[in-house]
Amino acid sequence: xxDHELWSEAVGRVKSEYTALSDSIKQRLSGLTSEIRALKDxxxxxxxxxxADNPCERCNGICCRYGKHHFTAVxxxxxxxxxxxxxxxxFEHPVCPYIGGSGCMMAPALRPFNCIIFICEDLDDRLDEAxxxxxxxxxxxxxxxxxxxxxxxxxRFANGLLITFQRALDSGSPIFNCRxxx
Numbered sequence: 174x175x176d177h178e179l180w181s182e183a184v185g186r187v188k189s190e191y192t193a194l195s196d197s198i199k200q201r202l203s204g205l206t207s208e209i210r211a212l213k214d215x216x217x218x219x220x221x222x223x224x225a226d227n228p229c230e231r232c233n234g235i236c237c238r239y240g241k242h243h244f245t246a247v248x249x250x251x252x253x254x255x256x257x258x259x260x261x262x263x264f265e266h267p268v269c270p271y272i273g274g275s276g277c278m279m280a281p282a283l284r285p286f287n288c289i290i291f292i293c294e295d296l297d298d299r300l301d302e303a304x305x306x307x308x309x310x311x312x313x314x315x316x317x318x319x320x321x322x323x324x325x326x327x328x329r330f331a332n333g334l335l336i337t338f339q340r341a342l343d344s345g346s347p348i349f350n351c352r353x354x355x
Contacts, residue, residue, distance in 0.1 A: 176241075176264035176335065183338035184259065187249050190349045198351065199254075201325060206254040209247075209318050210282040213289050216311045217281035220292070223299040236291045237277075240269030242333030243285035246348060247322045249334055251283060286315055327351040 174182075194202070241264070252259050260278035262270035271278050281289070290312045292300070300308070323329050327350030330337055341348045 176270070177262075179335050179338065180262060180264070183334050184249065186338060186341070186348055187246055187334070188253065190347055191250060191253050194349070194351075198325065202250060202322075203254050205318050205321055205325075206251045209251060209315065210255065212311050212315055212318075213282045213284065216289055216308060219304055219307055219311075220296065223296055223304070236288070236293055237269035237272055240271055240285075240288065242336055243269075243287040244271060244334050245285060245330045245332070246326075246328070246334050246337055247319055247330050248279075248283065248285050250322070255283075257283060286319060290315070325351060 191199075244262075249259075251257075257280075260271065260273075262278070263273070264270045266272055277284060277288070279285075290308075292308070319330070323331075326348075328337065328348060332340075337348060
């Protein structure tokens with residue numbers, strides 16, 4: 174199966190399993206995704222204060238290397254809950270399949286956890302102590318929220334959507350290992 178086929182089937186499976194979740198679980202996921210999006214936006218705004226001269230454009234994506242497995246089922250659920258239009262990755266892209274002609278295909282609030290928390294040396298050197306403390310608090314809270322997703326849906330999603338889906342296929346099990354109907 175190609176990466177494109179795996180992506181398409183994984184997205185379809187998560188959508189299907191999400192649809193089958195009970196209303197109470199969907200409600201809880203909605204609250205979690207809202208907080209995740211707000212924290213990622215806050216993180217991006219804080220980082221933007223230190224990157225006014227666009228060091229990311231000069232760098233040309235070193236932080237995006239090996240991004241294929243950064244997009245997880247959690248990020249896909251954030252897309253589903255927020256009713257955001259899902260992008261089509263380009264698995265032929267040499268750096269990251271989620272980079273398009275204008276950079277990342279995802280708005281900051283929808284980007285994977287690994288992408289959001291990564292701070293290159295150039296940007297790290299620019300941060301003041303208060304900003305470091307704020308960014309660490311955001312990262313820690315995001316980690317807690319992702320753990321809540323894992324607990325609520327009965328799976329560990331840190332491995333990425335494609336890996337999580339392939340494991341579910343290989344074992345014949347669902348992606349969400351929770352009681353989906355109440």
